[in-house]
Amino acid sequence: MKEIKIKTKDLTLYYGSKMALNSISVEIPQNQVTALIGPSGCGKSTFLRTLNRMNDLIPNVRITGEVLVDNFNIYDKNVDSVNLRKKVGMVFQKSNPFAKSIFENVAYGPRINGVNDKKKLTEIVETSLQRAAIWDEVKDRMHDSALGLSGGQQQRLCIARTMAVDPEIILMDEPASALDPISTSKIEELIFNLKENYTIIIVTHNMQQAARVSDHTAFFYMGELVEFGKTKKIFTVPVKKQTEDYITGRFG
Amino acid sequence: MKKVQKITGGIMMGTTALSVIIIIAIIIIMLVVIIIGGKDQLSWKFLTSFPEEGMTKGGIFPAIFGTALMVLIMSVAAVPLGAITAIYLTEYAKDRSWIAISVRFAVRTLAMVPSIIFGLFGLGFFIKFVGGGMDQAFFGGHLTWAQPNILWASLTMALLTLPVVIVSVEESIRTVPRELREASLALGATKWQTIRKIVLPGSRSGILTGTILAVSRGAGEVAPILFTGAAYYLATLPRGLSDQFMSLGYHVYIMSTQSVNVDQTLPIQFATTLVLLMLTFSLNLVAVIIRSRLRKSH
Numbered sequence: 001m002k003e004i005k006i007k008t009k010d011l012t013l014y015y016g017s018k019m020a021l022n023s024i025s026v027e028i029p030q031n032q033v034t035a036l037i038g039p040s041g042c043g044k045s046t047f048l049r050t051l052n053r054m055n056d057l058i059p060n061v062r063i064t065g066e067v068l069v070d071n072f073n074i075y076d077k078n079v080d081s082v083n084l085r086k087k088v089g090m091v092f093q094k095s096n097p098f099a100k101s102i103f104e105n106v107a108y109g110p111r112i113n114g115v116n117d118k119k120k121l122t123e124i125v126e127t128s129l130q131r132a133a134i135w136d137e138v139k140d141r142m143h144d145s146a147l148g149l150s151g152g153q154q155q156r157l158c159i160a161r162t163m164a165v166d167p168e169i170i171l172m173d174e175p176a177s178a179l180d181p182i183s184t185s186k187i188e189e190l191i192f193n194l195k196e197n198y199t200i201i202i203v204t205h206n207m208q209q210a211a212r213v214s215d216h217t218a219f220f221y222m223g224e225l226v227e228f229g230k231t232k233k234i235f236t237v238p239v240k241k242q243t244e245d246y247i248t249g250r251f252g
Numbered sequence: 253m254k255k256v257q258k259i260t261g262g263i264m265m266g267t268t269a270l271s272v273i274i275i276i277a278i279i280i281i282m283l284v285v286i287i288i289g290g291k292d293q294l295s296w297k298f299l300t301s302f303p304e305e306g307m308t309k310g311g312i313f314p315a316i317f318g319t320a321l322m323v324l325i326m327s328v329a330a331v332p333l334g335a336i337t338a339i340y341l342t343e344y345a346k347d348r349s350w351i352a353i354s355v356r357f358a359v360r361t362l363a364m365v366p367s368i369i370f371g372l373f374g375l376g377f378f379i380k381f382v383g384g385g386m387d388q389a390f391f392g393g394h395l396t397w398a399q400p401n402i403l404w405a406s407l408t409m410a411l412l413t414l415p416v417v418i419v420s421v422e423e424s425i426r427t428v429p430r431e432l433r434e435a436s437l438a439l440g441a442t443k444w445q446t447i448r449k450i451v452l453p454g455s456r457s458g459i460l461t462g463t464i465l466a467v468s469r470g471a472g473e474v475a476p477i478l479f480t481g482a483a484y485y486l487a488t489l490p491r492g493l494s495d496q497f498m499s500l501g502y503h504v505y506i507m508s509t510q511s512v513n514v515d516q517t518l519p520i521q522f523a524t525t526l527v528l529l530m531l532t533f534s535l536n537l538v539a540v541i542i543r544s545r546l547r548k549s550h
Contacts, residue, residue, distance in 0.1 A: 052438065054434065054437070054438065057434070057437070059346065082440055082441070082442050083440065085437065085438055085439065085440045086439075086440035089438065089439070090434075090438040092431060092434065092435065092438075094431055096429070096431040096432055096434070096435045097435075098432060098435070098436075098450060099453075099454065108436070108439060108441075108449070109439040109440065109441075112439065112440065112441045112442075112445050112449070113440065158435070161435075161439065162438070162439065165439050165440055
């Protein structure tokens with residue numbers, strides 16, 4: 001077992017009076033891909049968004065329990081969510097490049113962190129685009145608008161943009177759900193290669209995808225963590241009946 | 253029953269068609285009368301020269317210049333204040349907080365206040381209170397700022413046009429997708445960095461439209477500047493903020509009510525009206541074009 005990167009203790013979340021997460025305790029290992037699966041509305045995206053405190057932006061959210069990143073509670077009063085998000089990056093379901101050039105999209109993160117040196121920026125942008133496996137496709141049009149890229153390219157650009165901030169953890173919220181099969185396989189290949197340097201947590205609706213890319217899988221149902229374990233085990237010999245029903249497609 | 257319905261329908265259609273025709277006719281008659289009355293007077297010389305011989309001859313340059321300068325100062329005051337208010341309302345205030353509710357209520361009320369009230373307010377607040385205070389404090393009571401001038405008139409006009417700016421900036425800020433804000437925040441940007449680098453650039457055209465609409469409104473209004481800075485006639489252009497100025501709208505009013513010889517100055521009056529109309533029409537047209545482009549891009 002690898003080192004633990006993220007650990008939650010009795011994490012409970014309410015939207016107003018509605019409980020969305022019920023006492024989630026889980027340990028997510030470093031430099032591995034962890035997939036969060038479960039039917040719509042089960043709380044997996046909500047859980048993902050607690051890990052970089054994106055839920056802070058939604059009014060009436062109340063959170064109890066602890067989320068420890070590197071043994072440090074990110075819901076501690078002294079924690080600055082802005083700094084946290086530099087360490088815990090996020091890729092969204094719908095690719096969301098800024099209405100700026102390809103270069104400026106990737107340079108955005110470093111720039112807001114105070115990197116202004118042109119040479120250094122160029123270097124960061126280039127490395128990030130290479131890691132996101134999109135460099136060859138965009139290197140000749142760095143200053144064209146990012147909105148002119150295809151959906152799959154936009155999503156890989158967003159991954160490059162996230163990596164440019166040099167996070168340790170990357171959260172992915174159904175990153176391939178709006179993409180064609182070829183783009184999806186490119187993203188999956190990318191995820192597989194990224195785990196060497198990053199801890200990746202991915203929400204997905206696609207069982208095969210979870211089975212293909214992840215090392216560990218967490219199954220959520222109605223705001224509860226039903227089962228967590230090695231992906232191989234979850235997909236072959238699940239402990240709980242509910243998990244088995246879901247992955248074999250009997251419900252959800 | 254069928255027949256009755258048919259007749260009712262026919263009457264309704266006739267009524268609506270008639271209303272439309274009346275409205276279009278009014279606009280056409282107005283334009284035709286103004287164009288016919290003013291076209292002979294309108295010339296490059298008319299636009300660029302001063303009035304002559306007790307304003308019975310010559311041009312309207314000081315009025316054009318004064319209007320332009322006034323709307324410029326007005327924009328400098330109204331656009332930043334309006335934009336900041338709009339940013340506060342959309343980005344910082346919680347929707348149902350008492351402060352957001354009262355700001356929105358104030359903006360709506362401000363938009364309903366008759367323009368002459370703004371004029372009176374400007375006279376009481378800017379000239380008597382602020383200007384008077386400044387004269388007491390810095391000029392030993394010597395009358396300097398406690399009288400109508402272009403600064404007070406522009407600020408009064410800024411108050412009048414503030415709701416226009418706030419509403420259009422607010423509208424355009426709301427068109428910036430939530431996904432982009434989230435993307436920026438997820439990269440470790442602060443709220444203010446996100447507003448400055450993502451939200452504001454994304455609502456540039458809305459801010460521009462708001463400014464243009466405010467300018468076109470401000471250029472045409474007379475009541476707010478009546479007591480606060482517009483002059484009947486000036487032999488020179490304003491040289492500073494404490495000088496009075498001539499304005500197109502006020503000039504039309506002067507020409508039609510205070511002229512020494514109404515028959516002789518009628519063409520000047522028509523031509524001035526024509527200039528004012530063309531100015532506000534073209535400004536509004538630009539605003540409409542920008543707005544439709546904005547809609548398309550989203």
